Amino acid sequence: MTTTHQHPEPSRAPVRRDGNRHWYDFANARPFVDPATGNAPHYIEATIAVYLRVSDDGQRWIVDGATVDGSALDFYSDPHASNCPCSNPDACDSAVIASEGLPVPNGRELLDMLAAAHTLAEGERA
Numbered sequence: 865m866t867t868t869h870q871h872p873e874p875s876r877a878p879v880r881r882d883g884n885r886h887w888y889d890f891a892n893a894r895p896f897v898d899p900a901t902g903n904a905p906h907y908i909e910a911t912i913a914v915y916l917r918v919s920d921d922g923q924r925w926i927v928d929g930a931t932v933d934g935s936a937l938d939f940y941s942d943p944h945a946s947n948c949p950c951s952n953p954d955a956c957d958s959a960v961i962a963s964e965g966l967p968v969p970n971g972r973e974l975l976d977m978l979a980a981a982h983t984l985a986e987g988e989r990a
Contacts, residue, residue, distance in 0.1 A: 882980035906959040907948040911940040912968065932971035939968065 914937065915928035931937065943963040945956045969977060 880980055881983040882977075906945060906950055906956050908943055908945050908959055908963045909947065910943040910963070912937040912974070913940045914971075914974070927971070934970055934972070936968040936970055937974060 915930045916925045917928040918924070919926045943960050945960050948956050948959075950956050
């Protein structure tokens with residue numbers, strides 16, 4: 865098994881359909897440096913809740929209706945920058961605060977986001 869997903873060569877970090885990289889190689893962040901600031905991008909994360917329940921027959925897990933009712937999903941953890949490699953904590957804090965104003969996806973939007981994350985851009989497919 866390869867650990868490319870953890871320590872990829874910059875050219876091996878494929879681009880997803882949504883234009884974002886599948887991962888960042890912050891140990892060698894040059895390809896990801898913002899030309900305006902000279903810094904690597906802030907790495908802001910959050911966790912959302914996808915509610916599951918046991919099926920009516922008790923045989924499997926299914927997605928609960930609260931996940932697909934059209935409402936924004938619930939945060940399980942607030943946006944944070946605990947894995948951000950930047951060297952500017954104030955700018956990083958500002959990026960976290962800005963992220964808190966972004967709309968939280970609903971179940972359908974999450975489905976689209978997952979599809980984009982799993983689909984490599986046409987030029988990156990082998």
